[in-house]
Every structure is written in structure tokens, then in C-alpha cells.
Amino acid sequence: MTVGSVALVSLLAFEALAVGTAMPTVARALDGLGLYALAFGGSFAAGVLAMVLSGIWCDARGPRGPMWAGVGLFVVGLFVAGSADAMGTLVVGRAVQGFGSGLLSVALYVVVGQAYPEELRRRVFAAFAAAWVVPSLVGPALAGLIVEYLGWRWVFLAVPVVALPAVLLVESGLRTLHRPPPAGPPAGAAARIGWAAGAGVSAALLHHGGQQRGVLAVTLVAVALAGLGVCAPRLLPAGFLRAARGLPTVVGLRGLAAAAFAGAEVVIPLMLSRERGFSPTAAGLVLTVGALSWSVGSWAQGRLPPPRSSATLPRLGLACVAAGTATVTLAVWPAVPVAVGVAGWAVAGLGMGLTFPSLSVLTLALSAPDEQGRNSSSLQLADSLFTATVLALTGTVLAAGTTPGPAGYAGTLAVAVACALLGALLAGRVVPGRERPA
Structure with missing residues (x-):
């Protein structure tokens, strides 16, 4: 199996x-x-x-x-x-x-x-x-x-x-x-399917709008975000918007982690190519470092003894994503060696390896047997919808000018850092009320 x-x-x-x-x-x-x-x-x-x-x-x-x-x-x-x-x-x-x-x-x-x-x-x-x-x-x-x-x-x-x-x-x-x-x-399955259809159409429109330019791009992205704002909360656990303890926060952290990593991943090759003169192959190898360290983090969390608190691994992982992505941002400026950015991306990948599997395990642990399907779908929906939103916004910002420059790249990477940092600050709320966070 x-x-x-x-x-x-x-x-x-x-x-x-x-x-x-x-x-x-x-x-x-x-x-x-x-x-x-x-x-x-x-x-x-x-x-x-x-x-x-x-x-x-x-x-x-x-x-x-x-x-x-x-x-x-x-x-x-x-x-x-x-x-x-x-x-x-x-x-x-x-x-x-x-x-x-x-x-x-x-x-x-x-x-x-x-x-x-x-x-x-x-x-x-x-x-x-x-x-x-x-x-x-x-x-x-x-x-x-x-x-x-x-x-x-x-x-x-x-x-x-x-x-x-x-x-x-x-x-x-x-x-x-x-x-x-x-x-x-x-009960409510038909309504949930309807909201899912609305979220899917909005996400597709968001994807399309992020590839346009000018007023058209802004209009499409705004309409799509409004659609997601109406539909998505009805597909995610109750209390999601206020980061209620337990499953709502677990699902929210999955979305924040996915958005942070993907938002940085699409910017890094462009930044390295335009600001540091990297070839496409060399820029791709930097992304490979993150993929490998993600695997290392996943392997490590599967073999560590169970932590005292279920908040430990998500908090540590998201802190690594935030710190690693912030370090990558330094490589925008020529005075900083590229190796610093590569090391930062390795730390970010390690953090994702610690975060993703631990959130998946928490979702199942917090789900009754007859809720595992719904809650697993919520987890993956948060991943997809948060990522689509951040990528569309990033694409719109980058498309607004032909040469974003160091400040433009730093600004888009700062959004990724903010997502991961917010997740790290909220990580203690994955713990249900009966368990004391470490």
C-alpha cells in the first residue's frame, strides 16, 4: 500500500x-x-x-x-x-x-x-x-x-x-x-459543492488575471479575490478566519506555509537572472537546494521522538521558512554573496519539511473517522487557494513594470516572509484547549 x-x-x-x-x-x-x-x-x-x-x-x-x-x-x-x-x-x-x-x-x-x-x-x-x-x-x-x-x-x-x-x-x-x-x-453537502464551484471559478479567474497587465489585470484579480472571499470561508473549518484553536488554525497554517514558499519560489529565479546574472540552469539549481532540504526536513520529522506539544514542529518549521526567506531577500543586493541566499533557501526548504507532514498528521488526529475526508479536503483547499492568491498578486506586481529592481523583488519576498511569520506566531493555536502548548 x-x-x-x-x-x-x-x-x-x-x-x-x-x-x-x-x-x-x-x-x-x-x-x-x-x-x-x-x-x-x-x-x-x-x-x-x-x-x-x-x-x-x-x-x-x-x-x-x-x-x-x-x-x-x-x-x-x-x-x-x-x-x-x-x-x-x-x-x-x-x-x-x-x-x-x-x-x-x-x-x-x-x-x-x-x-x-x-x-x-x-x-x-x-x-x-x-x-x-x-x-x-x-x-x-x-x-x-x-x-x-x-x-x-x-x-x-x-x-x-x-x-x-x-x-x-x-x-x-x-x-x-x-x-x-x-x-x-x-447535511449541507449540496451547498458545499456550490461554494466549491464558486471558489474554483474564482481561482481560475485569479490565475488568468495574474497573467494579464494593466487595468484588466487589476479588475480580474479584484473580482476573483472577492469571489474567493465569499466562497472559501464556507469550505474551511468554522473559526478559520479568527484562527480558532485546533483544526481551524491547522488548516490556516497549511495555507500560509504553502503561500510563503510558493511566493518566494517564483521570484527567486527571476531575481537571480536579472540581478545576479544567473543562467536559467543555475537559477534552477538554487530551487533544487530547497527541494532537497524539504526532503531532509520531512525525513527528520518522521524519525524524531514525538514532541511534548503538537505546536512544536509547525512553529519551528514556519520560523525556519520565515528566517530562510528573509535571508534570501538579502541576496537581492550585489554586496551580499549569492551563497547567503542559497543557504537561506535551504533553511526555508527544511522548514517546509518540518511543517507540512506535521500539519497533515494533526489534521487526522483532530478529525473524527467520519470527518477525515472533509477535513483533509479543507487542508488541501487552503494549500491551493492561498497559493493561487499569493501567486496571482505576485504576478500582478511583477508584471506592473518591466524591470522591478531590487526593491520590487524585496517587496514580493517580504510578502512571503510575512505569511510564514504570521504562521509561526499562530502555531500555538493548533493545540486544542485541553492541551497546554510547550
Whole structure:
């Protein structure tokens, strides 16, 4: 089960990274530059809706159904995209693929909650984090080679060869998991699905607006943020906006951590290229340092003895992200050696490795068995929606001028530092009222 689950996570990671490499070639080949942004935004929006549906489905019937449906739709979407003869068809395939990914990602969390004892969950989530490392190291380069020598279609068509055997490895364990008695959807499920659709559309609009310029960009981003402001709180735990103790804060910290890291990650290559003269390859290697240290942090948290307080690892991890990203900001100025920034990014990656698995374990620990699906979907929704918001705002700021300069890069990185620092300050609130924070 562990091998199959990690393989599925690796495939989701590879496809997410490889498509970005292949898409410029795809858009040229299909004469579809006008739909370029929608190929990403549509997949993202479908994934948001699918996460909510998967949480409802898992809680009502167990994770086996959404697991198989997710893999099936993921594979169908890949086939549709890989065989597309028009950009519109590829956009449809990407949306189907994104929907399958959303179903699958939540179901995998519920599988961990039901199949593994609590003392092993930190190690399993560490393995999930590590499953992103190899794709992040070799995925873009491998996708480039596939596009160059085999053709862009094989970036989509090769993945199902591994996906189906991987889910079969998980199947034997799925059959043994507890299945709730057949029941109708929980109260409020229809409304939750509607709010998820609204959040997905708003997130897609936010993604599209972040790639525009001028008044159009500001208008689209403003409308999208308003939509997210209305829809997102209704999909996240009650008390989320006021950082209520326990699960609401856990979900909020996941969003803040993801937004902080992603917000810095998109700025660093541009900053190093324009301000320090780095080649694209050299700038990419700096990001690789963060990916490797993330893996090290995940490995370490899975083998450390359980801390006295459940707030310890999230607080330490987010403090590392804040301190590391602040150190990266110093590398904007030529007087500071680039090695200082690289070391800072390694510290930030280490912090993410400590933070992400510990928040996943806390989510399951704070969830009743019939709430694991809903709460796992909330955790991943916070990750996706916070990241989309920060990336769109960052893209809008950077697109406002052709040469942002040191102050512009420092300003965007400061937003990432602020997100991580806020998370570190709130980390003590992951502790329910009955437990005293250390």
C-alpha cells in the first residue's frame, strides 16, 4: 500500500511539473496561445471542486470509490490531452485530469488516516513529501527530453502505464478498510459543492488575471479575490478566519506555509537572472537546494521522538521558512554573496519539511473517522487557494513594470516572509484547549 500510494503521489507531482515544461510547445503545435492560461486555470478549478466532492464521498462511503474514480479520470484526462488535435480539446483533457487529481489527493489522505496507526503517519507523510522531490529534480528536464525526442504527446500518454499498476498495489489494502454504512450525502453537502464551484471559478479567474497587465489585470484579480472571499470561508473549518484553536488554525497554517514558499519560489529565479546574472540552469539549481532540504526536513520529522506539544514542529518549521526567506531577500543586493541566499533557501526548504507532514498528521488526529475526508479536503483547499492568491498578486506586481529592481523583488519576498511569520506566531493555536502548548 505504501509503495502504491507513494507512486501515485509521484505521478501527480511529475505531471504537475512536466506539463509546465511542455505547454509552450503544445500551444505552438495546436495554435492555441489564446487558451494557454485556461489550460492551467481550468485544471486548477476542477481540482478545487473535486477536493470537496472527494471529502464528502470519503466520509459517506470510504476512500475506495474516490480513489478509483480519481485514478480513472486522471488517466482519461491524460489520454484526451495527449491525443488532442485542438487546444480546446486539450483544455478539456486538462480539466478532467485536474478533477481526477483532486479526488485522488484527498482519498490518499483518508487512506493514511484509516490504514496506518497514528505513530506511523508522520513517516508516511514524509514519504509523500519525498515523492515530490525526484519529480521536482528530474521532471522538467525529463519532460524537455520527451518533448524534444518523442513529442509532447508522450508527456501525457506515458503516465498511465505506471498509474494503473500503482493503484492496484493500493487496492488490496483498500478492501480491508472500514466502510461506513450506505447513507445519503451529509447535511449541507449540496451547498458545499456550490461554494466549491464558486471558489474554483474564482481561482481560475485569479490565475488568468495574474497573467494579464494593466487595468484588466487589476479588475480580474479584484473580482476573483472577492469571489474567493465569499466562497472559501464556507469550505474551511468554522473559526478559520479568527484562527480558532485546533483544526481551524491547522488548516490556516497549511495555507500560509504553502503561500510563503510558493511566493518566494517564483521570484527567486527571476531575481537571480536579472540581478545576479544567473543562467536559467543555475537559477534552477538554487530551487533544487530547497527541494532537497524539504526532503531532509520531512525525513527528520518522521524519525524524531514525538514532541511534548503538537505546536512544536509547525512553529519551528514556519520560523525556519520565515528566517530562510528573509535571508534570501538579502541576496537581492550585489554586496551580499549569492551563497547567503542559497543557504537561506535551504533553511526555508527544511522548514517546509518540518511543517507540512506535521500539519497533515494533526489534521487526522483532530478529525473524527467520519470527518477525515472533509477535513483533509479543507487542508488541501487552503494549500491551493492561498497559493493561487499569493501567486496571482505576485504576478500582478511583477508584471506592473518591466524591470522591478531590487526593491520590487524585496517587496514580493517580504510578502512571503510575512505569511510564514504570521504562521509561526499562530502555531500555538493548533493545540486544542485541553492541551497546554510547550
